Amino acid sequence: MKPCTPLSRARPLWLRDARWELLLFGVFALLLLGLGIGLRDPWPSDEPRFALVARLMVEHGQWLFPHRGHELYPDKPPVFMWLQALAYLVTGNWRVAFLLPSLAAALTALALVYDLARRLWNHRSALLATATLLVTIHFTYQMRNAQIDPLLLGWITFANYGLLRHLLLGPSWRWFAAGCFFAGVGVATKGVGVLALLMLIPYLIARRGHWHQLALPSGGWRWVGGLALFLLPILGWLLPMLLVAHADGDPQHAEYVQNILFGQTVHRYATPTGHIHSPFYFLGIIVVDWLPLSLLLPWALPAWWRRLKRRDARLLLPLGWIVLVLLFFSFSPGKRDVYILPALPMTALALAPLLPGLLRRRGVRVAVFALTLLLAGALTIAATLAIHRHPAWAGKIEQSLDPQIWWLLLSIGVAGLIVAAFTRVRRAPLGWLLFASILWTLYGLWGYPMLNGDRSARDVMAQARAIAGPQAEIGLLAWKEQNLLMAQGPTSEFGFLKPWPQQYAEAIAWQQQAPVHRWVFSLDEAMGTCVNRHHAAYVGHANRREWWMFRADAVMPGCVPATYTDEDAEDTP
Structure with missing residues (x-):
């Protein structure tokens, strides 16, 4: 393996100094991913x-x-929530804190892909690969959200980086240990973090087949010692939890342990209850959600095959790992688009040596230009029709979104058409870069404030407090997490997972203890016919649901609402 060229002597992509290119790209990535936070x-x-x-x-x-609320939440390990809480203790602002773990994970993943690609190939290939990853729709959209999967992507990318530093650029037992450790952190964040260790399978194939560009570490017990570090972060979370659950004898804690260790891992993978899709589901996700990166695949696949036939381990390891990840998730009946999100950084890494040549091909540029033009044109046409013609589909969308959304989409679409007109086919990759910048900037700075009142339930909870008054207590019935999170003033709740009739009975009993000072805030369906809506107060519409408030005088004595199943167990993003 040839030594890595220092950045100070690297051949730049478009400026005179590669270091300035890297600095400007870092600022660009921070703005693209971070604008709108707060x-x-x-x-x-x-x-x-x-x-x-x-x-x-x-x-x-x-x-x-x-x-x-007052119920335990056993669906996910607490690492992501720990980091959000830590970010709040540092910033003192939940609007900022809840998005910081995802932002940190995104910037870390970009930095790791760049550094690894530069060491394996060169600065130009590395910068193009990192930029391609940054402006891939699935990456940008998900990494701007505060969910566990963006953080998992960060841990798995860190684990892959450590393993590849050892297996391709090593031997480096410290990096191998770091890779195993961060795979364990991924498990403590979301059980599938163990998938990072699948990188060892293509490595063993390459080593057995005497592939080129491969490190050949011989460490004996060092392999075992590194893998032992995989267990360290898992046990760091698991042992204290098990010891406390055993010591206090709380049956709820025992049930929590059983659920999070088995119900949310093995059972959820083998017999999922939702998001059931065909084994080919992820192929559609790659084609659509991974745009514009997926446009490169028709040219990349044969190029990869040629290099694999030359036994280049630098491609076998990341590509083999991606295939194994896709197979793992395809075998489970339950599938979501975010499951394969951690495969995106390694896909960009595998594209790195091809990108300088691919982006010069006219076919690639025509495809990228067509994508920019079609998406910008579609947004422009749809927004124009919604503003001037008000078709039925626009009215349905406006039931959940601010009508001003059409002006946002129109602005993005027109800006994209202008970019396409100036960059044309010749500079199509630059055109997509500019269009993506405009899209995510306007979405963050204009779209976030516009949509926040409804999407977050802030407006409906503020209206609930205005109806009840500053001193009254509000009890939440058939609530969603955003209702409790955004609630203002004295608030009670009656469980999240309990059946609605049971919540209703407890809410009415609670209200009767102080009928003058207590209101019940309820989802429309949960009240059934047991509340006289002429004596209740309509609060508003939020998250595709209708919300009401009522006092004791609106309750019909002896009435019990019929059991109702909320088919929308999770709100759509």
């Missing part, structure tokens, strides 16, 4: 849940057993 609250589907759990950790100091 301008919105958590939005469904998952953000309010994790932010609520993190806030309750800070307020009550219960760090090992996360809570959603």
Whole structure:
């Protein structure tokens, strides 16, 4: 393996100094991913849940057993919520804190892909690969959200970096140990972090087949010692939790342990209850969500095949790992687009040596130009029709979104058409870069404040407090996490997972203890026919749901609402 060229002597891509290119790209990435932070609250589907759990950790100091309201939350390990809580303790602002772990994970992943590609090839290839990753729609969109999967991407990319530094650029047992450790952190964040260790399978194939560009470390027990570090972060979370659950004898803690160790891992993978898709589901995600990176694949696949036939281990290891990840998730009936998100950085890495040549090909430039033109044109046409013709589909969308959304989309579309007109086919990659910059900048600075009131339930909870008055207590019935998170003033809740009739009975009993000072805030369906809506107050529409408030005089004595199943267990993002 040839030594890595120092950045000070690297051949730049478009400026005179590669170091300035890297600095400017870092600022660009920070702005593209970070603009809008502080301008919105958590939005469904998952953000309010994790932010609520993190806030309750800070307020009550219960760090090992996360809570959603007064119930335990066993669906995910607490690492992501720990980091959100830590970010709040540092910043003192939840609007900023809840997005910081994802931002840090995104910037770290970009830095690691760049550094590894530069060491394996050169600065130009590395910068192009990192830019391609940054402006891929799935990466940019997900890394601007406060969910667990962006953080998992960061840990898995860190693990892959450490393993590849050892297996391709080594031997480096310290990096191997670091890779194993961060794979363990990934498991403590979301169980599938162990997938990073699948990198050892293509390595063993390459070593057995005497592939080129491969390190040949012979460490004996060092392999075992490195893999032992994989268990360190897992046990660092698991042992204290198990010891406390055993010591206090709380049956809820015992049930939490059982659920998070088995119900949310093995059972959820083998027999999922939702998001059921065909084995080929992820191929569609790659084609559509991975634009514009996916446009390069028709040219990249044969180029990869030629290099694999020359036994280049620098491509076998990341590509083999990507295939194994796709197979792993394809075998499970339950599938979501974010499951394969951690494969994106390694895909960009494998593209790195091809990108300088691919981006000069006219076919690639025509495809990228067509994507920019079609997306910008579609946004322009749809927004224009919605503003001037008001078709039925636009009215349905406006039931959940501010009508001003059309002016935002029109601005993005027109700006994209102008960019396409100036860059044309010759500079199509630059055109997509500029279009992506405009899209995410306007979405963050204009879209976030515009959509926040409805998406976060801030407006409806402020209206609820205005109806009840500053001193009254509000009880939440059939609530969503954003309702409790955004609630103002004295608030009670009656469980999240309990059936709605049971919540209703407890809410009515609670209200009757102080009928003058207590209101119930309820989802429309949960009240059934047991509340006289002429005596209730309509609060508003939020998150595709209608919300009401009522006092004791609106309750029909002896009535029990019929059991109702909320088919929308999770809000759409």
